[in-house]
Amino acid sequence: MEKLKTLLQNNAQVWLEVKQKDFKKILNFAKENNYKWVNGKEINPKDDLKNMKTTALIGFSQNKYIGFISAMCWHFAKDVKRLKFENL
Secondary structure, eight states: OHHHHHHHHHOSEEEEEEOGGGHHHHHHHHHHTTOEETTSOBOOTTTTTTTOOSOEEEEEETTSEEEEOOHHHHHHOOSOEEEEGGGO
C-alpha cells in the first residue's frame, strides 16, 4: 500500500479498478488513512460494498474522499492515473 500512498501524494486523483476479493483491503486502507465517501459518510469496510458482486472503479482524491467512477468516465479520462489494485 506504500505505492498507493506515494501515488496519492503525487497525483490529484488516482482511479483504481478493484475486484470483489479486494474490496475490504481497499476500504481498510481508505479508513486507516482518514478517507471518507464523497458524500461525507464514514467508510465501513465490513458493510460497504458487501452486496456488490462486480469489479468496482473507485477514485481517490488528494482531499481524502473516495467515490465510484463510471465506466464511461474511466474510458475517456485523460491525465488521470488509472491502475488495477491487484498490481499495486
